[in-house]
Amino acid sequence: MPPAPDELFPDTTTERESGPFGEALLDGLNQAQEEAVVHEDGPLLVLAGAGSGKTRVLTRRIAWLIRERNVSPFEILAITFTNKAADEMKGRVGDLVGPVARKMWVSTFHSACVRILRRDGEALGYPSSFTIYDQADARRLTGYVLRDMNLDTKKMPPRSVHAQISAAKNDYVLVDDYADRAKGFTEQKLAEVYREYQARLLKAGAMDFDDILLQAAELFRRHPAVLDHYRQRFQHVLVDEYQDTNKVQNELVIQLASEHRNLTVVGDSDQSIYRFRGADIANILDFEKAFPDVTTIPLVQNYRSTQNVLDAANAVIANNMGRKPKDLWTEAGVGEPIVRFHAEDEHDEAQWVQRQIASFHDSGDVRWGDMAVFYRTNAQARVVEEYLARGGIPYRVIGGTRFFDRREVKDALAYVKAVVNPSDEVSIKRVVNEPKRGVGDTSIAKVDQWITGRGMTFLEGLRHSGDAGVSGTAVKGIARFLDLLDDATARLDDGPGPLLEHLLETSGYLDELRNDGTIEAEGRMENLAELVGNAQEYDSVAEFLESVSLVADTDALDPDQSEVTLMTLHSAKGLEYPIVFLVGL
Numbered sequence: 001m002p003p004a005p006d007e008l009f010p011d012t013t014t015e016r017e018s019g020p021f022g023e024a025l026l027d028g029l030n031q032a033q034e035e036a037v038v039h040e041d042g043p044l045l046v047l048a049g050a051g052s053g054k055t056r057v058l059t060r061r062i063a064w065l066i067r068e069r070n071v072s073p074f075e076i077l078a079i080t081f082t083n084k085a086a087d088e089m090k091g092r093v094g095d096l097v098g099p100v101a102r103k104m105w106v107s108t109f110h111s112a113c114v115r116i117l118r119r120d121g122e123a124l125g126y127p128s129s130f131t132i133y134d135q136a137d138a139r140r141l142t143g144y145v146l147r148d149m150n151l152d153t154k155k156m157p158p159r160s161v162h163a164q165i166s167a168a169k170n171d172y173v174l175v176d177d178y179a180d181r182a183k184g185f186t187e188q189k190l191a192e193v194y195r196e197y198q199a200r201l202l203k204a205g206a207m208d209f210d211d212i213l214l215q216a217a218e219l220f221r222r223h224p225a226v227l228d229h230y231r232q233r234f235q236h237v238l239v240d241e242y243q244d245t246n247k248v249q250n251e252l253v254i255q256l257a258s259e260h261r262n263l264t265v266v267g268d269s270d271q272s273i274y275r276f277r278g279a280d281i282a283n284i285l286d287f288e289k290a291f292p293d294v295t296t297i298p299l300v301q302n303y304r305s306t307q308n309v310l311d312a313a314n315a316v317i318a319n320n321m322g323r324k325p326k327d328l329w330t331e332a333g334v335g336e337p338i339v340r341f342h343a344e345d346e347h348d349e350a351q352w353v354q355r356q357i358a359s360f361h362d363s364g365d366v367r368w369g370d371m372a373v374f375y376r377t378n379a380q381a382r383v384v385e386e387y388l389a390r391g392g393i394p395y396r397v398i399g400g401t402r403f404f405d406r407r408e409v410k411d412a413l414a415y416v417k418a419v420v421n422p423s424d425e426v427s428i429k430r431v432v433n434e435p436k437r438g439v440g441d442t443s444i445a446k447v448d449q450w451i452t453g454r455g456m457t458f459l460e461g462l463r464h465s466g467d468a469g470v471s472g473t474a475v476k477g478i479a480r481f482l483d484l485l486d487d488a489t490a491r492l493d494d495g496p497g498p499l500l501e502h503l504l505e506t507s508g509y510l511d512e513l514r515n516d517g518t519i520e521a522e523g524r525m526e527n528l529a530e531l532v533g534n535a536q537e538y539d540s541v542a543e544f545l546e547s548v549s550l551v552a553d554t555d556a557l558d559p560d561q562s563e564v565t566l567m568t569l570h571s572a573k574g575l576e577y578p579i580v581f582l583v584g585l
Contacts, residue, residue, distance in 0.1 A: 029057075030301055033057050033060075033299060035297050036057045036264075036297045036299070037061045039295060044263070044297070045265055045267075045294050047297070047324060049270070050270075050302065050305075051304025051305055052328070053303055054266045055089060058078065059096065062076060062078060062097075062106075063093060063097050065236055066097050073097065073104045074104065074105075075236060076104060076234065076238070077238070078104070078105065078240075079108065079253075080240045081240065083111070086107050090104065090106040105234070110209065113212045113252070114550070116230065117215060118542075120226050121215065121219065123219060123223050124219055126202070126207065126215070129420055130207055131204065131421045132206070132212065132549035133207065133426060134208075135209070136410065137427070138208040139158045140158075140429075140430070141201070142158040142162040142165070145196045146193060149193065151189065161190065166208075170210060170248060171247050172247045172248050172251060175191070175194055179192075179194075204421075204423045205423040206421070206424055213249060213252065214248050217255065220255045220256075227255060227256075231260065236260075237264070238263075239253055239265045240267075241271075242284045243271060243281055244271075245283050245284075247280055249283075253265070254290060267284045268284075269285055272284075273570055285322060285323075298326055300326050300327065300329060302328045302330040304576060306334060306335020307330055308335045309335065346383045347383060349383075349583055349584075350384045350386065351387050353387070353581050354393065357371055357388070357391075366579065368563050369562040369563060370577060371578070371579045371580075372565040372567070373564065373583060374567060374568065374580060375568060375583050375584045376569060377568065378397075381566050385566065388564065393564055394562065394564065396563045397567070398565060399568055399571050403527070404551060406524075408527055409527055409531055411430065412504060412509070412528055413548065414427040414431045415503040415507065416499060416500060417545065418431060418459075419499070420492070420541055420542065420545065428459055428462075431481075431507075432478070432481055435508050435511075435512040437474075437480060437481060438472070438474050438476070440474065443465070447468045447470065450464065450467065463482060487506070488502060488503055495538070496535035496540070496541045496543075496544035499535075500532050500535050504532075509528075
């Protein structure tokens with residue numbers, strides 16, 4: 001028998017009965033959309049072209065299962081690729097089935113896997129309060145591993161080494177498999193680094209972003225009883241953007257749905273853009289091989305664009321190999337022709353874009369926020385920014401330094417993480433001397449060397465700094481740091497806002513910024529005040545840390561802001577603007 005539902009899985013089936021069902025679920029759907037919504041049991045593949053109403057199909061299908069098929073809302077797992085998309089889907093489902101939608105599992109792969117691992121990850125040796133390392137934290141840990149293994153970081157830069165470890169994880173290549181495949185000296189050294197990196201993560205009670213998926217798949221593979229529990233819990237699994245799943249995500253889906261086979265996946269091989277992150281288009285192209293009894297429904301009527309735009313898109317994508325042929329069409333009319341401007345160089349191009357944007361806005365019918373400029377890489381934004389600034393045009397760049405990637409914000413979060421998870425080596429090392437306490441690299445190296453072979457965490461090593469050979473001001477600085485953490489640990493129940501304020505004040509971090517007195521320091525203090533305000537919105541420290549760890553670049557987008565938006569094509573996926581400029585083609 002599977003374990004009984006606990007606080008993560010409330011039994012609130014009765015809420016379903018009282019939800020509002022005012023809207024007829026099939027109203028406004030075209031024939032293909034309706035077929036997808038009312039599909040009976042068994043695997044369903046919806047090949048949804050761009051702008052073809054796939055979110056409507058997914059949300060209506062969820063509501064149909066609940067309303068017409070009497071499926072419990074808590075037997076449904078719906079997966080999207082961004083927090084923003086998950087929130088939108090949850091809101092739309094809520095409009096159809098009522099407030100019970102707020103408690104349903106409608107989330108990203110990462111959020112769903114974090115919930116699973118918080119509950120059952122101890123079976124793999126991880127604490128329920130494991131820390132989530134972002135890219136910067138993961139690279140920092142990689143750097144520690146390279147340094148401790150006496151490897152040349154110029155020949156093996158932490159960024160590129162971690163990228164190769166990340167690629168291996170996305171391809172579901174575990175440490176032993178990686179070592180078995182290694183050929184030559186460099187690959188063998190990489191295998192050693194990968195092994196030590198994973199060992200250090202486990203010791204620190206931490207997972208990087210790739211681990212969140214990989215460890216969930218391993219949990220299911222190595223512990224069949226856990227997998228059986230979730231299989232019985234989630235009788236229907238729905239996955240959006242299936243063309244952008246990697247091998248691990250595909251494995252998770254198959255693990256969950258292979259028995260009951262009530263799996264709906266929505267995607268389009270023509271919209272696969274995340275291969276550089278390990279996405280495997282074969283997952284959707286070969287879906288029929290994994291589920292031979294699949295029902296395939298193409299959605300080709302577009303509701304977003306005019307026919308001119310679709311004709312251009314169809315003509316371009318027709319050249320791709322390995323795709324399922326389809327042509328998008330619309331009833332929205334022919335529309336304005338696409339304008340092509342042949343620029344002499346990037347300055348000529350940016351100047352033309354700036355003039356066009358100003359002209360549209362001056363017409364009185366177009367807001368700044370109705371316009372967007374897309375490019376392939378963030379480096380291409382600089383010259384566009386330059387000309388927009390010259391023209392006095394308000395703009396914002398998506399994908400630059402994110403709020404949660406700013407130094408002071410990462411320092412503040414590292415303090416909180418160090419309190420929540422005393423094994424978190426990366427967070428503790430980040431703030432042990434921030435602000436300055438006289439604990440330099442030499443002292444840290446002595447502690448690192450002393451704990452080697454003793455099975456201690458870095459924090460435990462700090463408590464024996466004298467035995468490790470640390471002396472002078474560093475000993476006093478370490479003692480103050482330990483007192484700070486011990487005092488904060490007793491305040492965990494106060495909530496994330498008060499805890500964060502306490503840490504920033506008692507650590508001396510805010511005092512250092514106040515004494516600096518520069519405009520930059522004032523800006524950093526404003527960012528910390530914003531972070532504290534954000535923390536006040538959460539009841540528990542764990543909930544706050546999880547939220548900020550899983551935030552994405554585009555989650556904070558506010559479509560009502562009247563500024564021209566600049567972003568990469570990758571960040572723009574799924575967004576809509578009346579007027580779009582594609583530069584650098």
